[in-house]
Amino acid sequence: MVSPFIRRRRLADELRTLREEREMTADELAKRIHYSRMKVSRLENAHGRPDVADVITILNTLEVNESKWTEVVRLAHEATRKGWWDAYGNAMGARHRLYADIESGAATIREYNLSAIPGILQTPELTSSLIEITKREGRLDFNPAKMVEARLRRQQEILRPGGPKYEFIIDEGVVRRRTVPRDVMAAQLQHIVTVMMAEPQLTTRVLPINADMEGALLPKATFALYTFPDPIDPPMAIVDTITTDLIHTERREVRRYIQRYEDLTRGALSPEDSLALLTEAAELLIDEVGPPNDE
Structure with a gap:
């Protein structure tokens, strides 16, 4: 579509x-x-x-x-066409609905996430934990249950046959920093590893804390890059801020974000080493939590 x-x-x-x-x-x-x-x-x-x-x-x-x-x-x-996201109205949140719309026609998606696990790969438990934290900032502009449901639908759409090629880079601080319960984060990291091993159109890379980024300008915020099958539709960059999403389509502006992403790629671990880091981080969290209680 x-x-x-x-x-x-x-x-x-x-x-x-x-x-x-x-x-x-x-x-x-x-x-x-x-x-x-x-x-x-x-x-x-x-x-x-x-x-x-x-x-x-x-x-x-x-x-x-x-x-x-x-x-x-x-x-x-x-x-004027409607997509599956329109059935949710405002219940899934306007920002979430925008991403679902753009993803529906994308050929490629490249995302750098500075502060969180990309929404498209979040488990319901992680999403729910983040929603509880968000509630501290005031009244929500979405329905939590519908948000979780819609996010799962977005994941299905991304992974559909013929879906976009999706690559993301996450900062190692996202993996190591504790903002949700350890068992939730451990399961989340295991989920990413499982999905990445099963879905060849998805690629994950971790930007390590000690990455050699000499000569590069680091991004100041999370952002995503999109290309589309129709060459007339220009590439797009969307910058994620706390309160809104900034959309850039002017070619010179988009080119700057592409350059930053390419710099990040050079500093990031290989997909294989990234999966090893995610696996090791999940195992450390599991060791801290202890074995599940079977009683």
């Missing part, structure tokens, strides 16, 4: 370009079609699912030729 979000971004660029080619301001266009300036702005900035009828009205007003008209209307239809 082509990501509706990516199609909305491309549709927005097309509409804005077509208007500017005719040397028409957004205000002028809005007046001609008797729409509010805000409505035109939302379409040109990919805010929300578009109305195909509105897009057709704009194209007709701009007197777009038949081939371009057909192309843009097709984009508009693709931008």
Whole structure:
């Protein structure tokens, strides 16, 4: 499935370009079609699912030729499609829903995680533990049970036949630092090892604390890089901050994140050594917790 979000971004660029080619301001266009300036702005900035009828009205007003008209209307239809995540509404959280949408049409995903296990590989127990910690910051903007359920669905979609090639680098501090119960983290690390050994399209690398990163600029936040099957859809970088996700599609900006990721790759352990480190870390935690209580 082509990501509706990516199609909305491309549709927005097309509409804005077509208007500017005719040397028409957004205000002028809005007046001609008797729409509010805000409505035109939302379409040109990919805010929300578009109305195909509105897009057709704009194209007709701009007197777009038949081939371009057909192309843009097709984009508009693709931008309105719903995915499995729409059934959850706001219950799974807006940020989580955005990632599910983008992943649905990705060809490759590369992620560097500075502070947590990537969501796509979290066990339900780890996700639940992190949700309990998040509650301390105030009211949740998602339903915890639905969040866990949706995250499992995201994992299934990533691992589906024909799914994207997914590579992630996690900082060793994520593995060693204790923020959740030891048994939960031990099971989580074992889960990653099991999945990585079973799924050839997934690659994991650990960036060790003592990595030689001379000459490299280290990222200041967690980020993910996406490419898409259609060459017209540009690569994308999404930066994960505490309160929001920053989306970059401008090629020079994305290139900087690609460079940082490539630098991290050179400093990271090989996939084989990374799995050995994760296995050793899980075993240490199991030793600390002790054998399970069978009573």
